[in-house]
Amino acid sequence: MTTLLAANLFFNGTSYAATLPYAGIAAIDGLGFSSGDYALLLSISALVGLVASVGLGFLSDRVGDRRVLVLFAALMGALGFGLIYVAPSSLSYIIAYCVIVPFGGALFGQSFGYARAYYNARQPERAEFMITVLRMVFSASWVLMPPIAGWVAATYKVFDVYGLAAAAYLGSALIFLILLREPMARIGTAETKASGEAAADGIAPAMLMGIVGIVLISVALRLSGTAAPLAIIGDIGGTLADVGLYSGLAALLEIPFTLAWGFAALRWRKHTLIVWCGLIYALYMFLFTQAHSVSDVLWLQLINAIAVAGLMSLPISYLQEAIHGRVGLSTSLLDVVFVLAGLLSAGIFGLMASSTxxxxxFWIAGVLSTLGAVVLFLAHRVIGPRVAPAN
Structure with a gap:
């Protein structure tokens, strides 16, 4: 089971690694979208993704078999990216990103929700650490795929990376088709109740404010993730292959730090670690503004990896504890955070992108990451002790 779940997360990471660095390039340089039009498209996609993620998260705590929802998300991702690959055009790009891909994007949250529910029911003592391990596997996919995607985009067409992503989604779908034949892999409402989890009524005030801090840091991540490939090509004078190298190097360095943050979470509180990661990431953003060559950017990936390794793994377990006994709905908060971050970052990108x-x-991203770390710190240092002294 662990091998299959890890393979699923590897394929899921591959789909992101193949497309995220090139989505803006494909839309703006390949299809002729303006920065404003692209930002609007991302906003619509984020709103649809918000509905899809919350809806699937709500259902996952009430269905008899979570595997069906994960399979559905994988097939939708394959359909959306396959459409862009087979028929690249402005219309197919809009249909894919605004209608189909948002449901495929829920595969990330649904996969981790299924994995957490599975380990809670079968091996509860390992549940939280195994989520960190699976997140590390997700990062590992970014080591292999970005150089391949960069070579494909530079040698053939940038739209061919969507074929790689569609194939990765099909790989995830195949894994859950296999798991549908395994009775012990069935996780639903019955198994959740059997694990002894009682549902809570809502989200504590400290956690709610903490989520706001996570959103702000995530906006910084998404904003820099959108701007970095374009900056490497437009401002620094790099190539598509350099974009792939930048993404792959960052992912390679993230792997050991992801595991290190997982061990640290066994000793220190997750929100404290996320605060430090947010501040480190802000430092990386400010240093990125001083980069004048591709080499400068590559050297900075060590700092980037330390921060991103924590910011992409620790919030998963943090958010999965938001609503006790509702691991599916709690995990959907991860998708909600991603969607809100995408929506806000798209708005900032549309307003700030210019010919200059x-x-x-990156200045804005650095400020947002710092602000998010401060909000998260205050949430648990000020509000948390006041409303829940017993904890």
Whole structure:
């Protein structure tokens, strides 16, 4: 089971690694979208993704078999990216990102929700650490795929990376088709109740404010993730292959730090670790504004990896504890955070993108990451002790 779940997360990471660095390039340079039009498209996609993620998260705690929802998300991702690959056009891009891909994007949250529910029911003492391990596997996919995707985009067409992503989604779908034949892999409402989890009524105030801090840091991540490939090509003078190298190097360095943060979470509180990661990431953003060559960007990936390894793994377990006994709905908060971050970052990108370059995006991202860390710190240092002294 662990091998299959890890393979699923590897394929899921592959789909992101193949497309995220090139989504803006494909839309703006390949299809002729303006920065404003692309930002609007991302906003619509984020709103649809919000509905899809919350809806599937709500259902996952009430269905008899979570595997069906994960399979559905995988097939939708394959359909959406396959459409862009087979028929690249403005219309197919809009249909894919605004209608189909948001449901495929829920595969990330649904996969971790299924995995957490499975380990809670079968091996509860390992549940939280195994989520960190699976997140590390997700990062490992970014080591292999970005150089391949960069070579494909530079040698053939940038739209061919969507074929790689569609194939990865099909790989995830095949894994859950296999799991549908395994009785012990069935996880639903019966198994959740059997694990002894009682449902809570809502989200504590400290957690709610903490989620706001996570959203702000995630906006910084998404904003820099959108702007970095464009800055490498437009401001620094790099190539598509350099974009792939930048993404792959960052992912390679993340792997050991992801595991290190997982061990740290066994000793220190997760929100404290996320605060430190947010501040480190802000430092990386400010240093990125001073980069003048691809080499400068590559050297900075060590700092980036330390921060991103924590920011992409620790919030998973943090959010999965938001609503006790509702691991599916709690995990959907991860998708909600991603969607809200995508929506807000798209708005900032649309307002700030100009002919002067993309460097101002990184100043904004640094400020947002710092602000998010401060909000998260205050949530648990001030509000948390006041409303829940017993904890």
């Amino acid at each position: 370059g993309y460097v101002p995006m």
